Amino acid sequence: MNKEQFLKQLEGSLKSLSIEERKDILQDYEEYFAIGLESEKSEEEIAASLGNPKQIAKELLASYHLDVVEQTTSASNILRAVWAVIGLGFFNVLIVLAPFCALVGFVFSGWLASVAFILSPLGILVNLFIGQFRITDLFLSLGLCGIGIFVAMGMFYVTKYLTKGFIGYLKFNITFVKGGLKHG
Known part of the structure; x- marks a missing residue:
């Protein structure tokens, strides 16, 4: 699962939260991906390490x-x-x-x-x-x-x-x- 798929699944599962709450959470997970990519990990490795969205x-x-x-x-x-x-x-x-x-x-x-x-x-x-x-x-x-x-x-x-x-x-x-x- 790549970054886009992970974030899309996560956002879809958080529909009951307000838009601001969802944006904050998604921004945090985008940062996890950015930090992982700086460490030369693939998006799939990062998604696997984070767990099931x-x-x-x-x-x-x-x-x-x-x-x-x-x-x-x-x-x-x-x-x-x-x-x-x-x-x-x-x-x-x-x-x-x-x-x-x-x-x-x-x-x-x-x-x-x-x-x-x-x-x-x-x-x-x-x-x-x-x-x-x-x-x-x-x-x-x-x-x-x-x-x-x-x-x-x-x-x-x-x-x-x-x-x-x-x-x-x-x-x-x-x-x-x-x-x-x-x-x-």
């Missing part, structure tokens, strides 16, 4: 999406980063997707439980309308509401720290995959 693009996209998540943490940015990291390799489906689904399930169930507890006093209104109101139900629902508020406060911090931890895990995964590809 599609894999390079996957690594760059994964790093880019993780940087975006660090700047603006949102559900959509996290999902993009997770999918980009999963795209790095076949085994990442298991290594990244399974923990991600488990964490999402844990966080979702915690938030759902806290909302259900907080809304439990609404059940008292239902009991009033159907004529089965008991004072013990009132105290029980108020207690559950208080517990729900504490669970929600805890879930706020749990969500925050699990998100940071998972982003760190994704970074580790990218580093591990890059190292494994270079040395394997």
Whole structure:
């Protein structure tokens, strides 16, 4: 593969990035070729030493999406980063997707439980309308509401720290995959 083919493949794989980002990346790789040519290497040798342009693009996209998540943490940015990291390799489906689904399930169930507890006093209104109101139900629902508020406060911090931890895990995964590809 010569320089033109390499850069064309790399650019084609980076379509989801902005034009400026792509130009910066392509300029860096053009410099690699220029330095290699000064060292009297052929374009094919330089391209072979750089690696597969599609894999390079996957690594760059994964790093880019993780940087975006660090700047603006949102559900959509996290999902993009997770999918980009999963795209790095076949085994990442298991290594990244399974923990991600488990964490999402844990966080979702915690938030759902806290909302259900907080809304439990609404059940008292239902009991009033159907004529089965008991004072013990009132105290029980108020207690559950208080517990729900504490669970929600805890879930706020749990969500925050699990998100940071998972982003760190994704970074580790990218580093591990890059190292494994270079040395394997």
